[in-house]
Amino acid sequence: MKQRITLLGATGSIGQNTLAVMANTPERFELFAATANGNVDAMVAICEQHQPQFAVMADEAAASQLRERISSLPRKTEVLSGSQALADVASAAEVDSVMAAIVGAAGLLPTMAAVQAGKRVLLANKEALVMSGQLFMDAVAHYGAELLPIDSEHNAIYQCLPSEVQQPLGHADLASAGIHQILLTGSGGPFRQLPIAELALQTPAAACNHPNWSMGQKISVDSATMLNKGLEYIEARWLFNCRPDQLQVVVHPQSVIHSMVSYIDGSVLAQLGQPDMRTPIAYGLGYPERIHSGVQPLDFMQIAELTFLPAEPQRYPCLQLAIDACWEGQWATTTLNAANEIAVAAFLAERIPFTAIAQVCDRVLQQITAGQLSSIEALIDLDQQARQLAQQHVERMQ
Numbered sequence: 020m021k022q023r024i025t026l027l028g029a030t031g032s033i034g035q036n037t038l039a040v041m042a043n044t045p046e047r048f049e050l051f052a053a054t055a056n057g058n059v060d061a062m063v064a065i066c067e068q069h070q071p072q073f074a075v076m077a078d079e080a081a082a083s084q085l086r087e088r089i090s091s092l093p094r095k096t097e098v099l100s101g102s103q104a105l106a107d108v109a110s111a112a113e114v115d116s117v118m119a120a121i122v123g124a125a126g127l128l129p130t131m132a133a134v135q136a137g138k139r140v141l142l143a144n145k146e147a148l149v150m151s152g153q154l155f156m157d158a159v160a161h162y163g164a165e166l167l168p169i170d171s172e173h174n175a176i177y178q179c180l181p182s183e184v185q186q187p188l189g190h191a192d193l194a195s196a197g198i199h200q201i202l203l204t205g206s207g208g209p210f211r212q213l214p215i216a217e218l219a220l221q222t223p224a225a226a227c228n229h230p231n232w233s234m235g236q237k238i239s240v241d242s243a244t245m246l247n248k249g250l251e252y253i254e255a256r257w258l259f260n261c262r263p264d265q266l267q268v269v270v271h272p273q274s275v276i277h278s279m280v281s282y283i284d285g286s287v288l289a290q291l292g293q294p295d296m297r298t299p300i301a302y303g304l305g306y307p308e309r310i311h312s313g314v315q316p317l318d319f320m321q322i323a324e325l326t327f328l329p330a331e332p333q334r335y336p337c338l339q340l341a342i343d344a345c346w347e348g349q350w351a352t353t354t355l356n357a358a359n360e361i362a363v364a365a366f367l368a369e370r371i372p373f374t375a376i377a378q379v380c381d382r383v384l385q386q387i388t389a390g391q392l393s394s395i396e397a398l399i400d401l402d403q404q405a406r407q408l409a410q411q412h413v414e415r416m417q
């Protein structure tokens with residue numbers, strides 16, 4: 020039987036790569052539903068090529084455009100809109116696996132819907148986990164969902180872990196499993212070697228020009244600030260149940276090693292490969308089997324060298340903000356994530372300079388007071404509050 024997939028965020032970078040991997044082995048996979056924010060052209064192409072049963076757009080205006088554009092296709096795709104439809108296609112009884120590839124906090128509710136329906140969840144949307152950490156992992160355990168990390172670092176770590184830590188994910192004691200540390204690698208982004216005084220002058224185009232990976236705009240800017248590594252640090256803390264001394268960030272400019280696990284006997288296991296998201300996507304889609312991803316094998320004769328260095332705190336202030344927030348508590352990571360989304364959008368719109376992203380995040384974190392967050396509704400309220408504060412800072416900076 021074919022594995023039926025709901026693809027949340029089908030028109031994005033992860034979404035398109037997922038469709039490419041699925042198309043390599045059409046006998047294995049069937050697209051049940053595809054969702055997108057507003058890109059009707061891209062969704063028309065997906066409906067033509069992959070013929071999902073459902074297509075969901077964020078709003079009804081986009082949905083009605085799509086309905087008209089695909090009305091003459093031989094196989095009917097039902098077009099829906101809105102957040103309830105997103106949750107419905109993520110939790111439908113017919114679905115086996117849900118690829119969570121919406122960007123940002125917008126992905127939280129549909130990803131949660133998939134978790135609560137006990138699906139296999141292929142998690143690319145790191146912001147959902149950063150926002151809801153403990154609640155998310157508790158829901159995974161409670162509803163018996165199966166979580167497979169797609170973020171390349173976490174996928175690499177997952178591949179290097181013993182089975183008692185892999186399943187159920189997020190509950191094992193790393194030290195008892197013989198693990199000394201998890202080493203999270205990151206390239207350092209496009210500004211790794213730029214004089215720090217020039218950071219403030221960088222344009223969105225320069226920030227999105229990642230040396231190794233081709234990704235959506237938001238995560239590309241996050242890679243330039245290294246807040247992406249900070250979000251991944253928080254993501255790793257939850258996925259692998261890490262203590263502060265069990266998690267370390269290492270800058271590795273070539274992006275050949277995608278992360279490592281260091282064991283107490285001195286062994287270090289690493290996962291290596293091309294910087295191409297089709298590899299972790301194929302791992303998640305095929306699990307526990309290995310399937311073709313379309314990625315070329317690594318050619319070690321072409322890799323001149325692998326280098327490693329620490330992340331400079333003055334160059335990447337966002338990374339430390341995230342590490343501090345991780346151990347402060349859920350309120351801090353939810354706040355940081357929301358403030359960053361506003362700041363990155365303002366930077367991409369050329370309203371604030373690159374270096375103001377860290378300033379906005381820092382100020383909002385200082386304004387919000389610590390508190391317990393015991394429900395998704397409380398998280399979403401806090402997210403909204405942090406966004407408003409961030410927006411005020413952006414306006415004051417102009």
Ligand code: NAD
Nearest residue numbers: 028029030031032033055056121122125143144145234235
């Ligand atoms: P992208 O911007 O290319 O695509 C985002 C997708 O989400 C699009 O399909 C868009 O239509 C949809 N979307 C955006 N806002 C929405 C909203 N409000 N409601 C509904 N749908 C919405 O992003 P991406 O680079 O594919 O990243 C997706 C997620 O995967 C992010 O969380 C990112 O951190 C993570 N991720 C991406 C990569 C990568 O290589 N691109 C690697 C690791 C992790």
Ligand code: MG
Nearest residue numbers: 170171172251
């Ligand atoms: Mg990553």
